[in-house]
Every structure is written in C-alpha cells, then in structure tokens.
Amino acid sequence: MSNIERREFLKLIGAGSVGVGAGFALGEANKSPVEFLVPYPIPPEEFSPGIATLYNSVCTMCQAGCGITVRTREGRAKKIEGNPLHPVNQGRLCALGQAGLQALYNPDRITAPLLQIGDRGSDAFVETTWGEGIARLTNQLGQLDDRSGVVLLSEGVNGHLAGLFELLMTELGSDRLLHYDFEYPEALHAANERLFGEQQLPYYDLENSTYLLSFGADFLGNWLSPVHYGLGFGKSRQDGAQRGHYVQIEPRMSLSGAAADEWLPAAPGTEGILALGIARELVAKKYSGADKAAWARALESYTLDYVAAATDVAADTVNRLAHEFMAADAALAIGGGAASGSSNGVDALIAVNALNYLVGNIGKSGGVVFNPPRAFGATSKTQRAGYQQMAELADSAMAGEIDVLIINSTNPVFTLPPTARFEEAMGKIPLIVSLSSFMDETTALADVVLPSHTYLESWGDHTPDPGVAFPVAAISQPVVAPLYNTRSTGDIMLSIAQQLGFSSALPWKDMETYLQDRWRSLYAKGAAGAESFESFWQSVLQSGVWGENSKRDSGPARLVTGAINKIAVAPPEHAGASDEFPFVLHPYPLNSIRDGRGANLPWLQELPDPMTSIVYGSWVEINPVTATELGVADGDVVSVESPGGTLTAPIFIYQAIRPDVIAIPIGQGHSEYGRYAKDRGVNPLQILAPQEEPVTGAVALTGTRVKLVPTGRRVELVKTGGVSRELGRGIVQTTGGSHENADHSAKLKSIPITVEPA
Amino acid sequence: MSFLDRFNENWAALRKPGYYDKFDYAWTMTIDLDRCTGCEACVTACQAENNLPIVGEEEIAKGREMQWLRIERYWEGEYPDIKLRFIPMLCQQCDSAPCETACPVSATYHNQDGLNAQVYNRCIGTRACAVYCPYEVRYFNYYNHHWDTPLDQQLNPDVTVREKGVMEKCTFCIQRIRQGKDLAKDDGRRRVRDGEIQPACAQSCPAEAIVFGDRQDPDSHVAQSMASPRAYKVLEDLNTAPSIVYLKKVAADAG
C-alpha cells in the first residue's frame, strides 16, 4: 500500500466515486415503487380490516338462478359460495358459478365506453365518454321517424330488468324485444305446452324419485339447473329409504351418463321412439286412465320389435325398462340434450312427458310438479328467441328493416350456426350498440360499446327458471365498487330513456330505485310478514332470497285436447347422405364453459373436462373401434367435414360413444372474447347443416352428418389425466346391491399391516 | 432443562401409544362415491379458496397443473357395457404419512389436529415428499406464478401465495379450521360445533358427497358417515392411515 502515489490515489478516488455514483443511480433506477401499509383508524363503514363481509346475491352465469354468498375482504370480492338459504342450490355452487369472480376481475374487461372508428370488426375502438356514447345511440334513435326497426336483443333476463326493457321498447314503439340464449330449452318449452298446455317448465322432483329415465338430459352437467339436480341426485342416491335407480339414454356418455346405473346408447335421435315403446308397454300393462283407449291407439305401432329395430336397443331391454319404470315407487322421466336436439326433438320430449303422465307422477312427490307463475320477469311483450326468431331477425335486417340493434350480453355470432346468416345480417344494420362487459364476437362488430357492470357490481333481481315448485326470487346487489368506468344495464336503459325524454314512463333515477319500486309491489301483495317495506327490503338483502311458502295445487293432470292423437315420433333425419357422411355429429356444451360463455374465465379453461381430462381446447370424440377402423389415434388431427362446413381438431378416443357418432364439445373456438378464449379450439356449431326441427324451426343440434378425413398432422392433447383404467388396483371400489344397508358384508379386502407402537 | 432432556421427553411422548388420540381434533373427510358426479365444482372451489395459480396451457402440457384436488376417472368395461367412475383425489392427511419422513428439513409435519401441515417458509424444494406420496397429491411450484391484473385482487388474504421452489398441497382449508376454532373460543365454547367448519370443496359439492368434521366426536356427521359399511380407504394396504374415507360406489345391477 505504501507505494501508491498521490496521483494514483486521486485517480482511484475518482474511479471509486464514479463507481459509487453509478451504483447509486442504478440502485435508484431499480427501486420498486414505494408502497405504504395504510392503517385504517377509521375504516369505511362496509368493512373492518381482516374480517370478511358476506353479501348475498344471485348468480346470473346461467339461467338456473342459484343464490350466492360473496365473501369480500377490504372491499374486494374473494370468493363466491352458495347461499344456504336459497332453495335452488341450498349453499352449493357449480364451477361456472364460482368462476364468476373471474368475470368481475377479468383482465380483458371493457373498461370504458368505446366507439368504432374504423370498419366494423376492425377492432379500431377508441375510448369515449358515457355522454358521447349514449348520445350516439339516442341521436340515431331521435332521427328515426318510425322506431319499429329498433331491436333490443338481450340475454335471457329473469328479473325486473326485463320489465325495464319492455317499458323502454314500448316507449320507443318497437315490438322487437328478444331474449336470446343458446341454452334456452326451446324444445322442452314447446313440448310442455303441446302436451300439458303449460307455459312454464315444470319442476322435476329428482330428490324424491326412485327411478329416473333420462333421455339425453345431462342434468348433472348443463341441463336447466345442474346444481339443484345435483343436490336432488345426491339425496335420491343415499338419503332416501330406497336408492334411486338412474338410466341414461344417449349416444355419447355425458356426466350424467357416468353417474347413471345404466347407460344405454340408443341410436342418435331415437330417444323419443324408445320412450314411446316404453309408453306402449305401460299402457298395455299398467295404465288404467279413462283415456287408455286413445293412448293404445296412438301407440299401437310402437311395438317392442319396431322400437328395438329403430333404436338399436334390445327388445328385452326396452321391456325391462318399461316394467321397472311402472313398478317403481316414484318414477320420473326427463328429456333434453341429445333427445331435444334431433330433428324430432319436440316430439321426443312430448313422448318423454307422456311417460310421466302415464306413470301417474304428475303433481306427486318424486314426479313432475307444475310451477306456479313466476314472481316477476319477462311478460309476453318479450319474445324468447330461438333459432327461428333469430333467423327471422336476420332476414329482416337483410331486408333493411332494422335500423338500430342494441345487444345486451348475448353472443349470437358465436352460438348461432352460420345458416342463420346473423353475422352477415349485422352488416346491413346502420347502428349496432353492445352493452357487453367483454369483447365477444358480437361486440367486436358493434359501432358503440357501452360496457355494462358484471353482475357482482350491479343491482338486479332474478327468479329461477325453471322454478322449484313455489315462487322464489332473489336480489342481486353490488358486492364491490365498480372496477371500471362501466354502468349497470338498467342504468344505461334509464339514461337512454332520459335522453329520449321518456321520463314519465321511466321516472327512476337508477336501477336501485327502480328495483325498490318494483319490490314494493311484491311487498304490497302481502307476500312478506315484515313491518315496513324498508325492513322487508333489508331482510331480503340479508337473506338474499325471498320465497312464498305456497305450492301450486296442480290438481289432476290434464292434457291438451287432442294431444294424445298427435303423439308420434318420426325417425330422425340428418343432413347429409349416410354413405358420404358416415357419422352423426353430436355437439354438446362443455360442463365448465357451457355454450362458450365461460371460455374467458381461466379457472374454467384450466378445469379438466371431467370425462376426458382435456383442458384448453377442442377435440373430436370417437369410439375406439371406429378409430381403429379409420387408423387414427389420440391427437391425430382430422378434418371434420359436413354438408355445412369443415373444421379440424384432434381425435380423442372416447370409450363410451356409439361407433356411428362423433362428438365435439361446444364452447371453444372463439375468435374474440379475451386472451383466455381467443383462438383456442373449434366451434362445432359452425359446421351445422340446415336440418330443421319442424316444430320450433330450429336447426337440429344433432341433425348433421359428417365424415372424418385424417390430415396426417398430430398434436399432443393437453390433458391432466394419464391412463384411465384401474388395472385391478381397487382405487374406485364398488359394492353390489342397491343400497348401503343391504351391504353389511362388504368389508375391506385388503389386510393392512398394523404396527404396534413400541 | 437441557436440549437433550427436552428432546428425550418429546421423543418419548411421540412414541407413546395413543399419541394421536390426545389431539384436539381428528379432522376427517368422507367422500361418498355413490353421490359424487365428477362435476368438478370442488376443484374450482379449491382453486378460488387457496390461491392456486393459473399455470397456462403449456405448463399443463408439460404436466404441471396446480390443482390440490383433482378428479380421477377410471373406465370399466368396453362399449357398450361401459362405466366411468370418478374419484376425487386430494391430500389424504395420512396419520402415518410417508411424506413426513421424507422431508430433510421437516417442512411437512403432523400438527396437533392430525393434519399434515406444510410449512412453505421452511420448504427447500427437494420434492422428496412428492416422490414418497403414493397419492401424488403434492404439487410443486416450478415458477413464481403470475396473475394477470386485476385477477390478483381475488387472492384470498388468509392464504399465502407460494413462491417458486416450494411444495404445496391440500391443507383441509386450514385457514378455515383456524378461524372456526378462534370463533369457538371467542364464543366461550371449548370445541367447534359439527359442521361449523367446511373446507371449500365440501361447501361447494352439489351432490353433498363430501362430509367434513371431527371423527373424535361420535355424533358428528363424519363419524357416522365413516361407520357406513361402504367405507374404505384408497391404497389402504400401504398402511398410510389416511384421514379421507371413501364410501364405495354402489354398482346396481340392471334390474
């Protein structure tokens, strides 16, 4: 050290300080932004730090209307749980309902009103203000002399919001108010109306039934109210004195098929014929009603042999089912899914309902219970749009009759088959306004986007559809402050009304006051035992549900006059010749993301499909024998060609599907809808050929034939499961007999080694 | 008291027969396979409650999903006489857990409620516990996981977000157990009531297949459920003494 000279020393000092300076600058540049722990000496009223606040509300992820309890902490929603007080779900909740949080906190939400400045669909949206956005719509509406060309197309709304829509549309002078949902059970409604004359779906009492014939209805996966039927299923299985026996009839095993005791792969589209075969036996052996002769006449041609030949189910089996069905204490038949999606869908469901009538379970425990009128909701001014109505709307638009289209949170561009030409028709509409919270395929084609709140941020109410045999309603309340510059759909409607000067008809300042006003009338009916409206309102908000403790006395079951004579199920028709297109296409909604609405929720994308364990993506299910014949294996990409179009997807060899059927899940194949959904998989609805269901006019979901052409490419299917065979390891153990009490001898087979502690 | 004395005393206590009987609670879960429909509501419930990350398609393709509770599926038979059976598989909270002996740093241990606790702070990531676990329900954080803003606002403040290199698994929602016990204490009760504590999966199950409770209480729902003649434990011959009891699926004969 001693030989360092002064000059060198200074140099070193200089270098050192430069180094220190650089280091300091680097350090400063790399510093994380300062965060403060904010103490709450005076916390906001709604929450105390560290303690969860629970809000009861209602789930609108699907139409079932389960009650939810949202757990919030420090003003943020943390978890959605079932509301134990709500009769639909009784504290339980499905995956889709729980994933509602990710709709709220979705990174791809639309955060402010948008204006399209480029061509439609060019994604050239610019942010705007609410005033400008609404003005764009109201100006257009104001310029119209005749407003009959204004369309309000909403998702199914089972609450007072529907009334608000109706008021607005009445003021506008347009009767084009449509509720469109892909999952709307149109055929079931039609069938109920035609046989029983019922406008509403009945309540199917699975809980108390001891024998269930399900014709294609995936009641545990996606049919009507899966959580409620899941509850009913569980109770029926183990809570009752007798274990419920389930038979599932469908060409491809669904989640419910897996839960069934017996799974019967009847030929696609022949479920109704099978039902009539059973009905014929029932009439012959058991039924003793006054109209027995009429039934016998109507069902004469459905002999066991005919049914066996048509349905590919052995005559013995049909006979056995019929006898089991008539012998059961509480027999119930339900229909949906594949049965309702064929070209004879409505007739098939009428046949299924006829079984209920013939076995005499109408209005009984464990049978079909007719629902009383719902507490509120859409009236006849609202049209429940199915495929046919949407196609008509598209035709009107093509003819230039539609001036303004307002779309509320429904995505017809994705869920309608191209045969409806909806997307093309949208091009002919001068102004399209979307109220969606997400940039879905339909919203992407809009001119103005007025983003609505998610259901966790807005006021609303809901009645379950179908009901639970007595009137139930629930209020949806905001559980968190709005995250973005969005507004609730009701508030947007009210703003539009104000701008157009409809204040006398729609005088409410916001959705909350509108709701209170409406609920006042419920209170006035004497429906609640509260002292004042305020306490009634508070108690409904607290419990999250309001119900009338009254059941409808449906009396003896009555049929629509002449219905018996009309009972017949024609053999199914399929678009495409069977020699060119050997397979019937069976599209089915995924249990998690349903018709695609959940595709933007990462939890659901990452939720393995229960049957296949595949995540993220689409696949083509095919019987192992067929796969061997075609020489394809798991992951081989095939081109699925139908008379209506072509798509490519990888093969998945599915053990429980008819050899003449291939199945593709619905829900993926989005071209928009956020980062988790976009450009993932295929949408089988896009290759449906125009095979009509004659009663509803809808395109039959399972009415298309396809062929498979291997492309020679291979991909690795992304799935979580390995080998789905037990290999004799006794992992899922079963016991014989029909009920646990009958099985006292079933002790454990394995002998565990017991180690005596020293 | 010297370290050695203490150690000897603790060691003796550990070796005494009936050690587990002295625990405050013996949390147990029964899963009725005759009720389970495989709908996977429990899987999402678990992900939401326990801050499980979204790992993305590529990671799942590599086999690194993060789901403490998974539904396994097993086909039986061939078309058309085919059945699909589901079984929810989650940490069995074994009383003689193989994983506990594996960890060199005791990051996984048996707590006073008979649970296999996992101490994320202590974990050094040898992954030996996952190798030793025959149920393969231990999940490793291969990366620091990321939540796209504002999805992170959903994160449950009662549960840690785990960092890379740490093993994790089902905890029987220990945060809810803690909270339940605290509430019982605040109420001046010595024990929690049956059904007061529900893990997220049991709470969500639409078919009510999952029952959770304290098996030491003979009146509890879970104790009665365990007494069913259908009760069995998965891989019981490995002698891991799991705390999850499955109830056999009833295979009804046709007719």
Place this chain on the structure above:
Amino acid sequence: MQDNDRQLEFVDVNNDIVHSLVETGRTYYICLGIAIAVTLACFFFPWFYQLHYGIGAAGMNQPTVWGTYLASFIFWIGLSHSGTLLSCVLHITNSSWRKAMYRSAEAMTLFSLVVAAIMVMVHVGRPWFVHWAVPYPNQMELWPNFRSPLMFDVMAITTYLTGSTIFIYMGSIPDFAAVRDRTTGWRHHLYVLLSLGWRGTDREWHRLGWAYTFLAVLIIPLAVSVHSIVSWDFALSIVPSLHQTIFAPYFVVGAIYSGTAGIVTVMFMLRKYMNFGQYITTLHFDNLGKLLLLLSLIWTYINIIEVFTGWYSGTSTEIESLNYRMFGYYGWLYWEMIAFCAVAPLLMISKKFRTSFVPMLILSIAINIGMYTERFLIVGTSLSRQYLPDAWRTYTPSMIEISILIGSLAMFVTLFMLFVKIFPSVSIYEVKETMDLPDAAKESDGEATWQTTS
C-alpha cells in the same frame, strides 16, 4: 519425450512427475480453456437462468418430480465410489499395482463428490436455503428431520467428502515435500504450505503409515454406507420398483462398477496425455478389467433379480412399472443399458481385450453411459408409473437439463485438469516402493523418498 522401454530410475520418477507439474504445453491450456468455457456456458449459465426463473426450466412434471439432476447426482456419487474405496482396499491388501493409479483415482472421488454436491444445489427448488438441511444450533431450535433419508444423505456425503479429502491429502504429503524441494517461485510457496514441514524422518514415515492405514480401514465401510444411503432415498419410499431391499447392494455395486470404469478412462487419459506410460501399464488395465468383469456380472445378477422380484410379486403396480421401464417410452434406453453394462463387458473375458488400451477406453466410456442411463431410468421411469394410473405421465428432460449434464462433465474435467497441475498425480514415493533399490553408485537427489514403512 521418454522411451517407454527405458529402465526407470528413482530420479526419473521425480523428474517425470515434477515435469508433469511444472511443464505445461499449449495443448493443456487450450483444453483447460475449453473445459472452463463449457463449464460456464453449459453449467453455470443455465443454472443461473434456472435459479432466476425456477426449476420449471427443467422438464420435471407432476408425478415425476425428480429428473436428470438427481440422476446426475447419483451418477457422480457413484463415480466417486471406486477411487478412494479401491485405493483403500488395495492398500490394506498390499496390492502393489495400485500405487501408480491410486492418486488420480482418489482425485476422481473428490471431484465427483464436489460435482455431486453441486448437483444437489441444482436439484433443489430453493438452493439458497439448502443449509437448513445441516444440523446447526440456532435460536429457533429448528433441526433437520433425522428420519429423512435425505438427511442421512447429507450426513453420509459430508463425512465421505471429509474422509476422502483427508485421505488423499495425507497420502500426498511426502510428494508435496518432494516437489517442494524441486520447484521455485509461487509453487515452492504453495508446496511449503501443503507439505506441512515434512522432512522425511523415520518418525514421520511411521506416523504417516499408521494413520494412512487407519483411514483406509475407516473409509471402506463409509464408502459402502454412502451409496447404500443414497439408495435409501429411493428404497425407503413406497414407489413401486424403487421400494426394494436389493437397492442398497445394487447401488453400491453399480457405484463401484461405474467408478472403476471411470478410473480406466482417467488412466488412459493420464497415460496418453501426461506421459505416464511408464507407470500406468497393461498390468493396471488387465487388473481393472478383471475387476470390471466381476462387477458387471454382479450387476447383471442384481438386474435379473430386480426384474424377477417385480414379475414374481404379481401386483399390477410392480409389473406396470417394470413394463414401462423395459418396454415403455424409454424402453430403448433400458436395452441400451443392458447392452453397455451387461453384454459388452463380457468382452473382457479375453486377456487380449483387457490389455488393449483403446478398446478398454471405449468400453469404459460405454459402461459409464450405460450406468448414467441406469440412474436416469431409476428416477425417470419409476416415478412416472406409480399407484394411481390416472396420474401417470411421461417425463422428458429439457434442453437445460441436458446442458447442465454436459456442463457437469466439463466441470469435472476442469477440476481434474487443475488437479494434475497441482497434485503429483502419480504417487512418487509409492511408485518407488515398487521399484528395485537404486544402485548404490547412483546418488539419488539426497532425499529419503525411497524409505518405506509398510
């Protein structure tokens, strides 16, 4: 430089070995440079990447949470086995042919252990906390889990590393002294320190001999126990096809087998590139060949037993696991292992083969490739086929894992290359023991290095 047929003199021994330390050619520097560069590029760079992003950089997945890192760990531990163990066994059995090769064999042990220890760091998820596995007093009274086989591992490897280090160092002290007296500059300073003031007195020789033999006896059971304990990492689990009583001897035999093959490789390299042709002769290759042949037969026997017990158990778990290993995704690797480790070594029945240098080199490398495959199969295929078939998955190593494997080889080479320039890689004094006493007329360098105690 030297003629192999020349009669060795004591002075030549000293000269040759000191030359090997002080005279360094360009080739050496180039090779060392490459080795260091490969170590940095293939080992440290990917490792740092992995430290930053997480173990996800490797290919491990849900059931197969252990992968090539652990396979490499066992491989390096195995490679470490032969050196010191062989040296000890041969020392106490007075096998004089050991003397020319034992130093480098022991060095191999040492560096393999070092690489193995680093592989542990690469393997664990949070290496920055790996010291928690060491029992040290702390105010939290947190101790490691003494029931854990991994804990046993930490203890066993630490002990073995310590023992091996002392053993190689102790045996080198007289040689350090010899070199000290022949070198200048920084080397002289270094060897002054390393030789601990060795003067070569009778007392010193006596003490050294006694201590050396004592350590040799001590290390033999230690070496056997180390690999037994490593095998318990697997055998104490209940993974089908790992939970086997034969695992401890299987691992020990496998370790000695691969270690001996490693020695053959190193011998060849030293002979060829360090000009030790005079010291490492066909005798060594012949004897090592015989040993390898014996080990290969034992190893084959244990493999047959393993397959037999799996098959005989009749349980789906064992059979599926075996089936996957032998005929599954990595089935070709299994048969590659059998070809390299069970079939090819049978060539060594022929003495001509054993005494041919290049074929022995190729065979020794093949055996180690086969033995690496064995470790990979143990880790990579067993965990993929456990009790619940729905959780089965295939594991494929990532590029980073392969790179780190190559890098770890380079690290070993680097360490070894540094060693040969610092340590006399052939024992000067013990080689002299095997030679005839020098001609009285010929003066030695005045050192008493020919003195012997044994």
